[in-house]
Amino acid sequence: EAQVTQNPRYLITVTGKKLTVTCSQNMNHEYMSWYRQDPGLGLRQIYYSMNVEVTDKGDVPEGYKVSRKEKRNFPLILESPSPNQTSLYFCASSAARDSYNEQFFGPGTRLTVL
Amino acid sequence: AQSVAQPEDQVNVAEGNPLTVKCTYSVSGNPYLFWYVQYPNRGLQFLLKYITGDNLVKGSYGFEAEFNKSQTSFHLKKPSALVSDSALYFCAVRDNYKLSFGAGTTVTVRA
Numbered sequence: 001e002a003q004v005t006q007n008p009r010y011l012i013t014v015t016g017k018k019l020t021v022t023c024s025q026n027m028n029h030e031y032m033s034w035y036r037q038d039p040g041l042g043l044r045q046i047y048y049s050m051n052v053e054v055t056d057k058g059d060v061p062e063g064y065k066v067s068r069k070e071k072r073n074f075p076l077i078l079e080s081p082s083p084n085q086t087s088l089y090f091c092a093s094s095a096a097r098d099s100y101n102e103q104f105f106g107p108g109t110r111l112t113v114l
Numbered sequence: 115a116q117s118v119a120q121p122e123d124q125v126n127v128a129e130g131n132p133l134t135v136k137c138t139y140s141v142s143g144n145p146y147l148f149w150y151v152q153y154p155n156r157g158l159q160f161l162l163k164y165i166t167g168d169n170l171v172k173g174s175y176g177f178e179a180e181f182n183k184s185q186t187s188f189h190l191k192k193p194s195a196l197v198s199d200s201a202l203y204f205c206a207v208r209d210n211y212k213l214s215f216g217a218g219t220t221v222t223v224r225a
Contacts (some may be wrong), residue, residue: 004157033213042118042215043158044206050211058212090157100146100165103213105157 002027004106006091012112013081021076021109023091031094032074033058033103034066036087043090049074081113115142118211120216128224133195135219137188137205146208148189149179152218161203164188175199195223205210 004025013019025032033048035058045058049068063085074093080086086091088110093102117140127133136215139145146165150158162173179190188205200223205216 032209035215042120042217043206045212045214048211056211059214092158100163100208102148102160102163103158104157105150107157108155110171 003033004091004093004104005033005108006067006089006109008109010106010110012114014114016080019078019081019111021078021089021091021111023076023106024072025074025091025093025104026072027093027095027104028071029095029104030071031101031103032068032110033092034064034074034076035090035092036060036085037090037108046076046089060061081111083113085111086113087111116207116212116214118205118207118214118216120203120219122207122219124220124222125223126159126222127192127195129197130194133190133192133199133221133223135192135203135221136189137216138186139188139205139207140186141207141209143209145181145188147179147181148206148208148213149173149177149190150204150206150215151201154202158204161190173219195221197223197225199202199223 034046035043044060047066049055091106092104094101148163149161164181172178
């Protein structure tokens, strides 16, 4: 089954404790992206990647890091989480690099930073 | 920079009635427009998109959307709503490699 998977699905942590949210897709997609969803703000793009070793900032990259060492994986790293990073996070992927390809979304990771 | 506005936080309709969810956009180049739906505790699912061509785009689950360049709008429509259409709907515009979403519209269809 074609899918985007994220782990963990739920995470409660404390301020300053480094964490990684993994994202993996099995569709051989070149493009991958991370979003955060907050009430009343919709989804905002954090980082995206057009291919292996190619990443770029989205609209809200502060406090986050990403890497793309393999085509299928695109982990999101919070080096020193803060309470304002409490949110629902989605990973997504799409075929090729054409702007008109729709994205496939993972199930989401709900992060709470105390 | 591109942006999307969904002027209604909530839309309530009776089952069987037409459903419209509004979206307006701003983009410097050609607009690539999308609608996604999010059911409770689920990720987003693609409904339909406009790239070019016919202004009326048909998508999944009986939804369609009308692209209007002069009004910079891309409203989502369904002729006859179902209770199962109750969900959170997002309009999005893609410019190069960035995808910008609206704040979302919660649709409630009552039986």
